[in-house]
Amino acid sequence: MNYTTQMDAAKKGIITDEMKAVAKKENIEVEILRKGVAEGKIVIPANKNHKALSPEGIGEGLKTKINVNLGISRDCPNVDVELEKVKVAIDMKAEAIMDLSSFGKTEEFRRKLIDMSPTIIGTVPVYDAVGFYDKELKDITSKEFLDVARKHAEDGVDFLTVHAGINKRTIEVFKKNERVMNIVSRGGSLLYAWMELNNKENPFYEYYDELLDICEEYDVTLSLGDSLRPGCIEDGTDAPQIEELIVLGELTKRAWERNVQVMIEGPGHIAINEIEANVLLEKKLCHNAPFYVLGPIVTDIAPGYDHITSAIGGAIAASVGADFLCYVTPAEHLRLPTLDDMKEGIIAAKIAAHAGDIGKGIPGAKDWDYDMSKARRKLDWEKMFELAIDKEKAIKYREESTPELHDSCTMCGKMCSVRNMNRVMEGKDVSILKE
Incomplete structure (x- = not known):
């Protein structure tokens, strides 16, 4: 039996090789996985042209996955430096890498990334459009935006972040509700500017069916971007954010009708007491589609330590149902991350994901x-x-700090509770002062 996408196969009762691979990694029955994919609660981002891929599942009942952001920019255009980060991210077992390249040899970097990566690969086509066409933002046409998305799909990208939810309707809500930080999403701000400069509808919303054609052809998962995510905790869970989430729920259903897999991107900066509500809102309004969160960052005061602020939020979000965490590095809000920044960000995100899996009762966590x-x-x-x-x-x-006794450390020495309890339980003497 033929199928076009993983979702199409799942709806037809077909068990794909990708489903088998994911079920084995997750140690679950493949039929449970197939049902989740058919219902849209689980995605398996797996572009037909990504030959090096080792598939992963994201969604309900599965381990929380993490994503690493990389890519070249105008200020840091060195492809080799970013490819070295890719190698380390793969070695550290990140499940996904997003190429956020916005300048220079973006196609060269993207193709090398896809060729070498067993990890899921995502991109944001709107970032690439200005450099790809060498045109000012306002001069790019609607068709050209869609053509960049097609190019990324042809190259083998597994998921596309597309900011289709910022339309004329959500912009009106944004304009009526003053924010401290306005729009902090890079993709969202670019499309907002394009719409205002050209007095036109968002091309990814207006021509959403054409975008779905592309995704269906290559089995690209849509990651519906949160253009109006809060950029500070003061803006969290406000009217523009929720209005866009309602639109993303509508777009999710339209994608599923075409058998296109969907994830929903979420905040952002959110006060710690609002995280659970945000996860609940996404699951309700977007019909239990997998939730992909940036952090969330729980306080705005810690530049240089935002891998910690995001790990706190990420652990809570994952424990109450978020499925996919985008890592944040210590360099967030400050500069492009170095290799060491990336490592710290990955470790922090992996800790958050694992803590979340314990909290939501993932078997074996x-x-x-x-x-x-x-x-x-x-x-x-x-x-x-x-x-x-x-x-x-x-x-x-x-x-760095060698203890006197091998069965202790330099914090406690002979007062080590574990060492002394072992000795007492074994009927041995506990000596603190004598040799």
Whole structure:
């Protein structure tokens, strides 16, 4: 039986190779996975032209995945530097990489990225349009925006972030509701400017059916971008954000009618007490489509530490149902991340994802923690290093401060509670002062 997309196959009862691969990784029955894909609750971003892909599933009942943002810009156009980051991100087992390139040899970088990456690859076509055509934003035509999306799909991109929800209707709501930070989405601000300069409807909204043609042909998953996401906690969960979310829910249903897979992108900067409500709203208004969040960042005061502010929000969001976390690095709001920034961002996001999986009861999520706890009780340092999410850092810290006794560390020494409890439980003496 023939099928066009993973969703089309799932609706027809077909188990694809990609479904089999994901079910094995997730340790779930493939029929459960197929049903989730058919209902739109799970996506398997897998472009037909991405030959190096090792498929991953994103959505209900699956482990929370993380995304790493990379790409060249006008100020940092070095392709080789970004490709080195790609290699490290793959080694660190990030499930997805987004190419946010906006200047220079974007096509060269994108093709090399797709050729070498087993990870899911995403892009934002509107970023690439200005450089691709070498034209000012206002002079790009609606057709040209769609043509860039087609080009990315042909190259093998697995998901496209498209800001189709910012239309004339949502702009009116935005204009009537003053914000502290206006529009902070790069794609959203570019399309808002284009619409205002040309007095036209958003081309990705007006010609959404043509966009769906492209996605159906190559089995590209649509990641519906949140143009009006809050850029500070003061703007969180406001009328423009929710109005756009309503539109994204409408666009989700239209995509599903064409068997195009959909994710919904979410905030952004959100106060910690509003995170659960935001996840609930997305799931309700967008019909349980997978939710992809940037952070969310829970306070605006920590430039240089936003990998921490986002990990706090990401862990909470994942624990209450978010499916996909976009990493944030210490360089957020400050500059393009370095390789070391990227590593810190990945570790923070992976910690958040894992903590979220424990919270929402993903089967087997706690096994890793249980094994670490057993190693700690035994004071088995080698096993602890083997299980650590960042083995190199754990070993480095241990070696920087050598304890007197191998079965302790320099924090507690002979007062180590684990060491002394082991000795007491074994009927041995506990000596603190004597040799």
